[in-house]
Amino acid sequence: MATYIFGHTIPDTDSIVGAISLSYLKNHLGEDCVPARQGEVNPETKWVLEKFGFEAPQLKTSYAGEHVYLIDFMERSQSPEDIDDATILGIVDHHKLGDLTTKTPLEMWVRPIGCSNTIVKQMFDYYKVDIPKDLAGMMLCAILSDTVIFKSPTCTKEDTKACKELADIAGIEDYKTVGMEMFIVKSDVLNATPRELVTRDFKDFNMGGNSIGVGQLEVVDLSVFDKMKADLFEDMKKLKEEGGRHSVLLMLTDIMKVGTQLLVVSDEPEKIEHAFNIKLENGEVWLDGVMSRKKQIIPFLEKQFA
Numbered sequence: 001m002a003t004y005i006f007g008h009t010i011p012d013t014d015s016i017v018g019a020i021s022l023s024y025l026k027n028h029l030g031e032d033c034v035p036a037r038q039g040e041v042n043p044e045t046k047w048v049l050e051k052f053g054f055e056a057p058q059l060k061t062s063y064a065g066e067h068v069y070l071i072d073f074m075e076r077s078q079s080p081e082d083i084d085d086a087t088i089l090g091i092v093d094h095h096k097l098g099d100l101t102t103k104t105p106l107e108m109w110v111r112p113i114g115c116s117n118t119i120v121k122q123m124f125d126y127y128k129v130d131i132p133k134d135l136a137g138m139m140l141c142a143i144l145s146d147t148v149i150f151k152s153p154t155c156t157k158e159d160t161k162a163c164k165e166l167a168d169i170a171g172i173e174d175y176k177t178v179g180m181e182m183f184i185v186k187s188d189v190l191n192a193t194p195r196e197l198v199t200r201d202f203k204d205f206n207m208g209g210n211s212i213g214v215g216q217l218e219v220v221d222l223s224v225f226d227k228m229k230a231d232l233f234e235d236m237k238k239l240k241e242e243g244g245r246h247s248v249l250l251m252l253t254d255i256m257k258v259g260t261q262l263l264v265v266s267d268e269p270e271k272i273e274h275a276f277n278i279k280l281e282n283g284e285v286w287l288d289g290v291m292s293r294k295k296q297i298i299p300f301l302e303k304q305f306a
């Protein structure tokens with residue numbers, strides 16, 4: 001029986017590449033693993049897969065009776081609905097401790113660093129397994145994506161070290177330029193519908209019984225959103241109603257200016273204002289220096305809703 005390896009719902013580059021890189025390592029170690037994904041591949045990830053000649057992992061959303069490894073998440077709200085009927089053999093992740101639990105002992109590689117693929121790189125080193133050139137290139141891109149080319153406060157020395165080593169293996173000299181190319185692809189938002197944009201990198205959290213959804217779009221210039229703000233707000237309102245959510249937040253992150261325009265639709269906007277000690281104007285505010293959902297947004301919301 002094959003073991004499936006997959007990342008969170010609404011997969012990002014780290015989730016997709018992590019499923020592939022961890023499957024490669026596990027297969028090399030004698031396990032029988034298949035990479036999978038819980039949702040559509042986003043444009044950035046598509047670009048990375050094409051650049052290095054990989055196919056997207058198979059789409060699979062039901063795992064009852066299966067053996068699985070989770071990569072890049074451990075939250076119930078980001079899991080398949082029947083996760084309780086699967087056997088979780090292990091977790092490789094760089095997020096806060098989630099609310100999933102297991103019935104059997106498991107392997108856990110969890111570190112407070114910038115990217116799951118940095119952990120996978122460390123696992124390759126630990127087991128002394130060589131990383132193929134093209135896989136190294138993809139893992140490099142996953143780390144550059146998650147760390148926003150090292151600008152995110154989640155980025156650590158371990159991530160920059162892993163990037164340098166992966167770039168060497170991949171034969172990529174100017175890897176920061178590759179990172180910028182990737183973010184320029186990511187910044188192309190003009191042909192997408194508001195729903196595609198709001199949910200492109202969207203995560204739901206359960207905070208004290210309240211469903212809070214937080215999306216993020218990372219671009220090289222926020223002016224691309226000037227004409228679509230009203231439509232984004234309109235769709236956030238719909239998304240909030242449809243999912244019975246307490247709040248929907250959208251982070252419009254400017255990776256050059258290093259900061260985030262935060263859009264808020266909430267039953268209790270004053271709680272969001274409290275969380276960040278801010279005053280919303282027409283539902284939005286600029287947060288200087290804010291780049292990371294997991295480190296600079298979620299912990300402050302959790303405190304408000306605890």
Ligand code: MG
Pocket residue numbers: 008012014015072
């Ligand atoms: Mg992720």
Ligand code: MG
Pocket residue numbers: 014015072094114115116146
């Ligand atoms: Mg990640």
Ligand code: MG
Pocket residue numbers: 012145146
């Ligand atoms: Mg991210």
